[in-house]
Amino acid sequence: MTPEEFRRAAHEAVDWMADYMTHIRELPVLPRVAPGDLMRALPGSAPEEAESIESILSDFRELIVPANTQWNHPRFHAYFSVSGAPPGILAEMLIATLNVNGMVWKSSPAATELEMVTLGWLREWLGLPGEFFGLIHDTASLSSMHALLAARAMVAPESRVEGTPKGLVVYTSEHAHSSIEKSGIAIGIGQKHVRKVAVGEGYRMRVDALEQMIEEDKAAGLRPCCVCATVGTTSMASVDPVAPLADIARREQMWLHVDAAYGGNFAVLPEMGHLREGWAEADSIVVNPHKGLLTPIDLSVLYTRRPEVMRGALSLVPEYLKTATDGEMANLMDYAVALGRRFRSLKLWFVMRAYGRKGMEAYLRAQLAMARELEGWVRADGRFEVCAPVELSLVCFRLKAGDDASRALMEAVNESGHAFLSHTVLGGRFVIRLAIGNYQTTAEDMRGTWAKVQEEAGRLVG
Ligand SMILES: Cc1ncc(COP(=O)(O)O)c(C=O)c1O
Numbered sequence: 001m002t003p004e005e006f007r008r009a010a011h012e013a014v015d016w017m018a019d020y021m022t023h024i025r026e027l028p029v030l031p032r033v034a035p036g037d038l039m040r041a042l043p044g045s046a047p048e049e050a051e052s053i054e055s056i057l058s059d060f061r062e063l064i065v066p067a068n069t070q071w072n073h074p075r076f077h078a079y080f081s082v083s084g085a086p087p088g089i090l091a092e093m094l095i096a097t098l099n100v101n102g103m104v105w106k107s108s109p110a111a112t113e114l115e116m117v118t119l120g121w122l123r124e125w126l127g128l129p130g131e132f133f134g135l136i137h138d139t140a141s142l143s144s145m146h147a148l149l150a151a152r153a154m155v156a157p158e159s160r161v162e163g164t165p166k167g168l169v170v171y172t173s174e175h176a177h178s179s180i181e182k183s184g185i186a187i188g189i190g191q192k193h194v195r196k197v198a199v200g201e202g203y204r205m206r207v208d209a210l211e212q213m214i215e216e217d218k219a220a221g222l223r224p225c226c227v228c229a230t231v232g233t234t235s236m237a238s239v240d241p242v243a244p245l246a247d248i249a250r251r252e253q254m255w256l257h258v259d260a261a262y263g264g265n266f267a268v269l270p271e272m273g274h275l276r277e278g279w280a281e282a283d284s285i286v287v288n289p290h291k292g293l294l295t296p297i298d299l300s301v302l303y304t305r306r307p308e309v310m311r312g313a314l315s316l317v318p319e320y321l322k323t324a325t326d327g328e329m330a331n332l333m334d335y336a337v338a339l340g341r342r343f344r345s346l347k348l349w350f351v352m353r354a355y356g357r358k359g360m361e362a363y364l365r366a367q368l369a370m371a372r373e374l375e376g377w378v379r380a381d382g383r384f385e386v387c388a389p390v391e392l393s394l395v396c397f398r399l400k401a402g403d404d405a406s407r408a409l410m411e412a413v414n415e416s417g418h419a420f421l422s423h424t425v426l427g428g429r430f431v432i433r434l435a436i437g438n439y440q441t442t443a444e445d446m447r448g449t450w451a452k453v454q455e456e457a458g459r460l461v462g
Contacts, residue, residue, distance in 0.1 A: 001053065009053040010093075016061065017089065021072075024440070028417025029073045031066055038067040069420070071297075074440040075449055078422035080234075080262050080394075081437035084296030087354035091347035092296055102341040104331040106323040112332055115345035119301060121352055125268045125360070126287065129280050133307035135335050136299060136344045140261035141179035143286035143302035144228070146314075146336060148183045150284065150304065151226035151255030153313035160313060164188030169217050171195045172228040173205035175235055177259060180228045189225070202389055203238035203426075205229065207245065214252060226255040229282075231275055232263020235424040235433070236388035236396050239263060242278030250281070258285040261300065265292025266392055268357070269364050283309075292393075294363065294439055295351050299344050310335045367393035367436050370446050374434065377450050383457055387426050393436040396426065401461045403430035412456040419449045 001009070041063050070076060072084050084092075102111030119134030137143045148170065152159050156168060168189050172180045174196040184194035195213055200206040214224050227249050229240040242258055249256035258279060260267070264287035267275045279285055284304040289295040304310055315334040323331070333339050355363065375390045378397045387396040398406040410421050410432045422433050436446070 005053070009057070012054075012057060016057070020065075021086070021440070024070060024073050025075070025445075027065075027070050027073065029070050029076050029420040030414050030417060031068060031070075032417065033067045038063065072438065072440075073420070074438045074442065074445045075419040076438060077434045077436060077449070078420045079433075079435065080291050081435040081441070082291055082297065083294045083437060083439040085294035085351060085354075085439045087350040088294060088296040088347040091350035095343045095346050098343060098346075100343050102343060103333040103339050104321060104323055105325055105329040108343065109329075111341065111343045111345065112329065114343075114349055115332065116330070118345045118349045118352065119303075122287075122289070122293075122301060122348065123303065125352075125357060126264065127267060127273070127276050127279075128285070128303060129305075131305055132285070132303040133305075133335075134301050134303045135310075135332060136341075136348075137302055137336065138298040138300060138344075139179075140177070140259065140286050140288050140291075140300045141182060142337075143261075143300045144177075144179050144257065144259055145183040145186055146302055146310065147228075147255070147257040147284040147286065147304070148180075148187055148189065148226060149313050149337075150306065150310045151257065152187060152189070154255055154283075154306070154309050155223060155225040155253070157312075165223075167193070167222040168225040169193045169195060169222050170226045170228060171197055171210055171213060171224070173197050173199055173230055173233070173240055175199055175203055175233040175238065176228060176230050177234050177261070180259065193222070199238070203233065203236055205240040205245070207241060207248070210245070210248060214248070224252050224254050226257060228257045228259055229278075230263075231258055231260035232266075232392055234262070236426060236431075237263060237390075237392040237394040238388070239275060239391060242282065244278075246278045246281035249283075255283045256281065258282045261286050261288040262291045263392055265289065266364055266368070268293070269361055289348055289351070292364070292437060293348075293351065293360065294355065295348050299348055307335060363439065367441075370436050370441065370443065371395050373443070374436075374446060374450060381454065381457075383461060387429070387431045395434045395436075396424070396431045397434070398429065398431050399457060399461060405461055406430045406432055408460055409453065409456055412460070413449075413453055416452060416456070418452045 100108040100111050102108040105112045123132055156165050170184050181194045185191050197205050198209045227245050229242045229245050231239050246256050266272045283306055286302050288300045290297045290299045311334050332341055371390055371393045374395045378384045378386050384397050385400055407430050414420055424431050
């Protein structure tokens, strides 16, 4: 491809992107495909001869997009609804063009320094003290795995050389995200040593239950290592009581990790200060701007007050990566398992500048307002019940008619293509989750989706 051919094709691609954003509501949120449809439509082997960009773009439009779940759709309400907002999309194009690997400062001074500057800005927006050092990972799962690695290094420094000792224990709520348990599996703590602490009122981790578990484990000769609190649980967005958990962590000399992958984004709002309670005492906090701050997937931020522990756990510098500026400026590879580092900060920098704090706050408030309005509609319809407090931009509800009816309702809405909802189980009962978070979602979209839910409910239960 010559630069001129690239220019023509890029203009065509960008035109497609702008049209996609404009007309996205015309697409079904969930694709109308059966398993294997796309695989059958594509050749089993790559082409021998070069193909034109026109034909590749054409297949992208005709085959790939119709088989895609439209995550950037304003009526995508499953899992956590997210936004790849236009400033971040532009930045993704530039990131690919620069194609840097920011493993050490010298390999891209811009990538290293912009990551530090942008995460400093975000730290201010989140109200975190200046001592928190931030690092970008791809996902919250990997951020939390790094937090557990640091916890292991703090409690059992011998692990780096000897391997994970037996008997380290991690505590998290029974509603914590599965990534905490997976991290325990991955770093050798073992699944059975990731304890699930019972929740109490509002689905918050019970402090007394945690204390009892720790006592029992210590009496059995085990070593409490880490408490993982969640701010905005996946199932129903509940918020664990971080401040008392921080006290326990200090007393027991454990690491305190806060998984605020989703809920932490709302801490940008001054009026949501309760979300930040206890954060200053945490050893690490993960927040995913790709879940709540308009940044295209993937961008997760891990802040830690103890970067030296992270570095001690993971830094390993072979001869070929030594540079003359080592020691003068951070080499971000020293704080992560991965050596390679995409220039992800560029997209967060674009988004933060393009929205500004005020724009970001307005966007977050709009999500919360739409969730509260939806909660009111659910409560006003006698066929439904709200199943968890609506604290953030997630509404959990079900049909009083029961699990089967609720599941059938979710499936009917999803099959209609109008919206995409997901589910969880709370207290043994099937619950529909409707998460709000796309930058294009309007009050009118929400009214339309609720009307669709009511229409399908009418068909199912009258
Ligand atoms: C609370 C929480 N933590 C962690 C994760 C994992 O996120 P990621 O996909 O970035 O690994 C999720 C995903 O929804 C989540 O809700």
